[in-house]
Amino acid sequence: MRIRTVDAFTDRPYAGNPAGVVIWDEGPFPEDHRLQRLANEINLAETAYAHPLTDDPEADWALRWFTPATEVDLCGHATLATAHVLHTDGAASGTVRFRTRSGILTATTAADGEITLDFPTAPLTGIPVPEGVEAAIGAEVVRAYDTGPLGDLLLELADEKTVRGLTPDQSALTRLPHRCVLVTARAEEGAAPGRGTKGYDYVSRNFAPAVGIPEDPVTGSAHTALAPLWSERLGSDTLTGLQASARTGLVRTTLRGERTELTGTAVTVLDAQLRAEF
Numbered sequence: 001m002r003i004r005t006v007d008a009f010t011d012r013p014y015a016g017n018p019a020g021v022v023i024w025d026e027g028p029f030p031e032d033h034r035l036q037r038l039a040n041e042i043n044l045a046e047t048a049y050a051h052p053l054t055d056d057p058e059a060d061w062a063l064r065w066f067t068p069a070t071e072v073d074l075c076g077h078a079t080l081a082t083a084h085v086l087h088t089d090g091a092a093s094g095t096v097r098f099r100t101r102s103g104i105l106t107a108t109t110a111a112d113g114e115i116t117l118d119f120p121t122a123p124l125t126g127i128p129v130p131e132g133v134e135a136a137i138g139a140e141v142v143r144a145y146d147t148g149p150l151g152d153l154l155l156e157l158a159d160e161k162t163v164r165g166l167t168p169d170q171s172a173l174t175r176l177p178h179r180c181v182l183v184t185a186r187a188e189e190g191a192a193p194g195r196g197t198k199g200y201d202y203v204s205r206n207f208a209p210a211v212g213i214p215e216d217p218v219t220g221s222a223h224t225a226l227a228p229l230w231s232e233r234l235g236s237d238t239l240t241g242l243q244a245s246a247r248t249g250l251v252r253t254t255l256r257g258e259r260t261e262l263t264g265t266a267v268t269v270l271d272a273q274l275r276a277e278f
Contacts, residue, residue: 001022001274002022002273002274003021004021004081004271005019005044006019006267007266008076008077008080009250010247010248011265012267014269015247016248017077017218017249018217020044021050022050023050023085023089023091024050025051025052028062029049029064035066035071036070038274039066039067041278043068045078046065046072046077047078048064048079050062050064050086050098058097059097059098060096061082061096061098063098063105064101067212068212073149074119076117077219080266081266082098084266084268087115092109105117105118114264115263115264116263117261117263118259118260119220120258120260121227121228121256122150123147123148124146124228125146125148126143126145127144127145130176132172133153133176136169136172137168137207138167138168139157139158143156144156145225152180154229155181158185160187162185163204163205163244168181170214176210179208180219182204182219182225183204183205183207184202184230186230187201199240200240202241203242203243203244204219204241204243205243205244206219206243217245217248220264223251223253227255228260231255238252238254239253240253249264251263
């Protein structure tokens with residue numbers, strides 16, 4: 001069985017967010033416990049599994065995502081990585097439709113390899129800062145938001161420096177009733193288009209120890225919540241977010257009402273063959 005490791009939301013290897021990608025030539029998927037065991041062995045933030053659909057009028061491929069610990073409902077970087085593999089293999093071109101636990105998602109690959117995902121926009125609801133959150137992340141929170149079906153807690157902090165400098169209490173974060181804790185701030189002056197040359201409008205980080213990921217390097221799905229927040233705040237439907245993890249990555253977001261487009265590139269860094277039964 002062939003396994004690829006793809007760095008997503010980056011144009012160079014060893015940056016962005018690595019995802020495992022496993023393509024089955026035929027379906028259906030094997031048993032869930034086998035998929036989970038292999039994802040644990042690959043041990044990346046997410047491993048994507050895909051197989052072609054021959055009799056589905058709405059979708060071309062079935063797609064699922066597993067962390068080392070559990071299956072998840074939505075994953076942007078592993079979807080982008082899968083589209084990249086299908087495109088480079090010649091198994092798909094143009095727009096690919098995926099059937100997933102979050103409905104039909106599409107990925108459109110341009111001639112230059114840039115990939116645009118079409119995902120549901122996360123509905124944001126302002127909420128009081130939950131008890132214990134500031135102690136867990138080690139910083140004061142300006143505003144807090146519930147992200148609806150996304151299942152994440154979104155926290156706006158004072159500035160970019162604060163976001164970059166966080167060293168949260170992972171054990172405390174695990175006890176919070178959220179899939180992920182997202183932190184974000186407006187880019188510092190001189191960082192974003194119109195204010196300098198660094199090329200991003202807002203920064204974020206994503207902590208998800210509850211699903212086995214202490215810090216996710218670049219999270220596509222998180223930007224379905226970040227896009228409506230910062231598009232409203234900054235007055236533009238198209239922005240660029242920098243996820244300020246150690247690996248870093250850029251996600252261009254275009255808000256289209258109930259849908260959000262996430263655009264980035266990807267690089268294959270490993271092409272391996274599984275030698276043992278799983």
